[in-house]
Amino acid sequence: MFGKSLFQSVLERLDAENPPDALATPRHAGISGIPAGLAFDTEPTTAGDAVRQAYADMVEVQHPAPMPSPQPQIQKSKSPPPQPRQRPAYLDRLSPADVAEDLDISSVDTLATLAEKRRAFATRNHPDRHAPEDLQAATTRMTIANMLVDEAMRRTKRGRPMGTPARRPR
Numbered sequence: 001m002f003g004k005s006l007f008q009s010v011l012e013r014l015d016a017e018n019p020p021d022a023l024a025t026p027r028h029a030g031i032s033g034i035p036a037g038l039a040f041d042t043e044p045t046t047a048g049d050a051v052r053q054a055y056a057d058m059v060e061v062q063h064p065a066p067m068p069s070p071q072p073q074i075q076k077s078k079s080p081p082p083q084p085r086q087r088p089a090y091l092d093r094l095s096p097a098d099v100a101e102d103l104d105i106s107s108v109d110t111l112a113t114l115a116e117k118r119r120a121f122a123t124r125n126h127p128d129r130h131a132p133e134d135l136q137a138a139t140t141r142m143t144i145a146n147m148l149v150d151e152a153m154r155r156t157k158r159g160r161p162m163g164t165p166a167r168r169p170r
Helices: 006-017 047-060 096-103 111-125 132-158
Strands: none
Touching (some): 111 132
């Protein structure tokens, strides 16, 4: 008992009390509840297999060559060629004064009306709504408009009208 752990001495005592039976069936090292000799039948026996086989047999039958697809007929129309796309005139108005005029911000605007004006302006001017060649102008207009609306919202929160200059802290 000396020099051994308590666990080891308990195991030896249990082995001495119940000697292992040499004729006892050995436990198998598998998953309990599943017999070790379990095998699956891999022969096709379901109705789906018969359908699958019939389809495979049918595919093997020689089919006639597919018909060539008809070529689209190009009709020569005498209509005039399409006019080149016209750039919207408002995209040329890129100065802050022009954008402010388009926004129509006034001193009586509330935070809600300013937010509505921003949404309406974005609906008309957002870069995603314009052709790639107009992207830079639309982005510039949206940037200026957002800065103007943000400034108007700050002034409205502070209670200062739009025409008064911002006071600098001393």
